[in-house]
Amino acid sequence: MQQSSYLLVGGNFINKGAEAMLKTVRFKILERHPNAQVYCICHPEEREIATRQGFIPITDTTPPTVKKVKNLADKVINKLKTTLGGASKPYADYSPMGDIEKIQNLVAAVDVSGFAYGDKRGYIQPLETIKIIHFCKKNNAKYIFMPQAWGDFKEPKVAANCRSMIKSADAYFTRDDVSRKFVANLLQQKLEDIPLACDIAFHFPIPAISGKEILARNGIQLNPDRLTVSISPNMRIYERMKGTGANNEYVQAFCTIIKELGKRFEILLVPNEIRPGGGDNKDDQFLSKTIYQAVEDKTNCHFFEGYYSAEEIKAIIKETDLLIASRFHSLVFALSLGIPCMAISWSHKYRELFKLFNLQDFVLEDKGSNTDSILQTFEKLYEQRESIAANISETLPKLKESNKHVFNLLD
DSSP states (O other): OOOOEEEEESOOSSBHHHHHHHHHHHHHHHHHOTTOEEEEEOOGGGHHHHHHTTOEEEOOOOOHHHHHHHHHHHHHHHHHHHHTTOOOOOOOOOOOHHHHTTOOSEEEEEEOOSSOBSTTTOSHHHHHHHHHHHHHHHTTOEEEEOSBOBOOOOSHHHHHHHHHHHHHSSBOOBOSHHHHHHHHHHHTOOGGGSOBOOOGGGGSOOOSSOHHHHHHHTTOOOOTTSOEEEEEOOHHHHHHSSSOGGGSHHHHHHHHHHHHHTTTSEEEEOOSBOOTTOTTOOSHHHHHHHHHHHOSOOTTEEEOOSOOOHHHHHHHHHTOSEEEESOHHHHHHHHHTTOOEEEEESSHHHHHHHHTTTOGGGEEETTTOOHHHHHHHHHHHHHTHHHHHHHHHHHHHHHHHHHGGGGGGGO
């Protein structure tokens, strides 16, 4: 009997939330079909990581020199377009169809994108996804969009391409009420006809590994007489703020927050986006290091380097008591562990996540917040931490029960 195959689309091993969703779906597939082969599209630098963690990686095999020339040409064209008052070509993860078309006995392609389809990502991404959907159709395989954030769809080209993409798929889910409205308007359907289910990363297992041991290997010993506050910053917000390095507004804000909270708490900087290889990669670890280096008094502030899996990052968050985060899945990790948290948001998806737990008061918008409002909200979080933790623990089982039906489509 030939092995069945599944293709996971839209994940990676850089963003820990994307990795957690990949692994959650793989776990659910193997639970049902223990001998299945699970392929995933990922970046070339992630091939070894994907293989080590049980996936069959599919990557862009374009030679580096060709890729450099193409990237340079794209930059020149985009510069000309913007100079002439036009719009630059949006970024997209291109589908390596040559290798995808070699997959045998494909049962389904499962899209685990977190927030890839809407005006922010542009009109090209849905076209790349449609290529894979057409391949699935030819091979009697399903294309399934797992719950994710969508929209909005104000740009006509984005709307047209996303409409075609969703209609071509076998199943899709929105993971919040705002996304649901966007999709209902896009498809011209009744709101109640649009499938709604919360994030599948709530099913990502609680790690058996010890966060304390991981921290100890990095020379970090958290003071047991103090509560620990984790901070998960977001490189994308840093890029939108004025200044660079220690002079960046986002970095300066966290330095002020750490200065104040460090008087009473242990502070642990926890990256969510970690690119393999280290160096000067502009990821959350780079940002965490920049913040750490800019903090004047590091006595109670901690930072760790190196590549870590989603399990390891969740295990580290498990060792902390409170979380301040600008990363969506750092918050999902904390909520799935019953840890009180607050969000510094750049998208509707944060408020919608907190709405599931009736915790909207603990979401601040990145453009409208300042250090005073962040510290005031944190004080409220600290004072209510026990009741918030109890509320999260009571709500979580109901949430997980409400969305587990999405995995039935893997059969």
